[in-house]
Amino acid sequence: MKTYRQSLDELHFTREEKNAMADRLTAGESRGGGKVRSIRRTVAVGVAAALLMTMGVGAAVTLTPAGEVFASVFGGAPAQTEIMDRMGVPIGASDTSGGVTITADAIIGDTYSYAVVYSIARDDGQPLAEDLTPLGGGDGPLPLTFDQADTDIGMLGGSHGTAYFYDADPADNAIQYVEMMTADTPIEPGTATATFQNLYLRGEDIQDRTLLAEGKWKIRFQFDFPDSGVSLEAGQTFQLNGMEATLDGVTISPLSIQVGYTVWEELVWDHQDQADGQMSEHDREQSYRFFESLPVTVNFTDGTALDLSGNGGGIRPEDGKTVCQKGRVFEEILDLSTVESVTVGDVTLPVEAE
Structure with missing residues (x-):
């Protein structure tokens, strides 16, 4: 029998609850408010190069172009790098404690999602650990964790996503930590505060x-x-497991996709968690009926398709109906000129890249 984590990948939590949960991001957990499925990822190793930029009089800061920072995460093909350079922003802000410096390298984002990469390195030039072989071998995430790791962007509402450690350049002593999140509401610009404690x-x-x-x-x-991000024409009605639903909005960018829809029937949770953490049969069925079973597909001009039915998101029962958001950060950066349409349920929406 599946647990709540296996079926919904955990609940959303408040920021205070997040800070008390040690390993929630490195385990691919979620945050905010509502029941969700989060996305777990693996990472391929890549190499980042640096760009020297002058800031102020006599002050030089070495920044890495966003496309090169994220090449190890989203793909390093020239077309992908060019898109990430347009979308991303180098940062270069850092803090040092206990002989270790953590630097925010770059950020990339869109209407609902963002990804930020941090580099972690000992100041004496030595590696963080003698053996950082990924758990299970291969090119999976490195076996590291923080007591606390949080990027506060001042956002209200729910969000879900994942985070992991990887090594972008085995030739240096730094390792990288990437956090990728998708919000239920549009992201607003402002000041982010990243806090970390004990590695x-x-x-x-x-x-x-x-x-x-x-x-x-x-x-x-x-x-x-x-x-x-490109907003697609919405408002269509479709059927979901015998229930009437309305497509509230679809937004797609090279980084992510977000689908909002309303089911005109109210989901009612069991609210009786079993002692062993198992999910009740009723709640499993309702999660599948209202959320997990909704097919979402990105259709490409070459005839191929990307199945995104397993996207994470949130479910909110509200006044006799159920409001849902279903979205994710892609495994690779997409060139929207190669995307022909997005299909949600039986509704197909053409994509016209700007």
Whole structure:
């Protein structure tokens, strides 16, 4: 029998609750308000290059172009790098504690989603740990975790996503930490505050941890980026498992997709969690009926398609109806000129890239 985490990937939480949950992002957890499914990812190793920029009189800051920062996360093909350079913003803000410096390298985002990459390095040039082999081998996430890791963008409402550690350049002593989130409401520009506390090497058991760096890091940076999202024409009615539903909106960018819809029937949760953490049969069925079963497909001009039915999101029962958001950050950056349409249920919406 599936647990709540397996079926919905956890609940949304308040910011205070988030800060008390040690490993929630490195385990691919969610935050905000409502029941969700989050997206877990693996990462391919890439190499980042640096760009020297002059800021002020006599002050030089080495920044990495956004396209190169995110090449290890979303793909490093020339077309992808060009798109990420247009969408992304280098940051370069950092904080040092206990002989370790954490730097916010770059951010990329759109109307509903963002990704930010941080680099972590010991100031003496030594590696963080002698052995950082990914758990399970391969090119999966590195076995690291924080006591606390949070990027506060001042957003109200729910969000879901994932975060993990990887090594963009094995030739240097830095490792990277990427956080990717999708919100239920549009993201507003402002000032982001990233806080981290105590870095550990972890084993197969999440409780098996070895302290690598003791300290607290706080980094503030401008949270703003060009929005390349395209809003598709919505308002269509469709059927979902015998229920009438209305497509409230669809937004797609090279980074992510967000689908909003209203089911004209109210979902009622069991609200009786079993002692062993298992999800009730009723709640499993309702989650599938209102949310998980909705098909979402991106259709490309070459005839191929990308199935995004497993997107994360939120469900909110409201005055006799159920309001849903279903979205995610893509595995790779998409060139919207190659996207022909998006299909939600039996409604197909053409995409005209700007």
